[in-house]
Amino acid sequence: MPTNKYTEAEIEKIIKEHIVQNFMYNRTDISFSNEMLLIEAGIIDSISIFKLASFLEEKFGFTLNSKELLLDNFESVNAIKHLVVQKVVN
Template identity: 35%
Template sequence: MEAIEKDVHSFILNEFLPGEDPAELTASTPLITGGILDSITTLKLVVFLEEHFGITVEAHEAGVEHLDSIRQIAELVAEKKAA
């Protein structure tokens, strides 16, 4: 799961927070409720997850319950990869 978190962390930093201090983005930083991700950037994140990890994120999973932190995202990806 650590490798998933690292990949997602890098993607979010590069795509949505260029120039930000990487240490400021932790596994528990709120992404949607904290205003880092909006509907368009959440969609971009879902496309990345699907392409990079070879999974399918269902519409009901593309919300704050599953994508509000890097840890939640990694758990979702790990679950899907294990299934």
């Protein structure tokens, strides 16, 4: 399901690159995948979610409301991608 400006593949790539560059640093011990539970793996925490949300809003041009800032929406790359696609398409 393509978005107005980005394809799902492009959204996924942007999210993954942002997470690797901003939250993983030199964590070469982790095999990063779209299904990986980011909070459980210690890659992101509650502060990181707000930073990531801010990045997504700026990059993709939407606003998240407080009900969308749930851990479930940020638990994996796939969950984040789903959130972005829903916001950009709807």
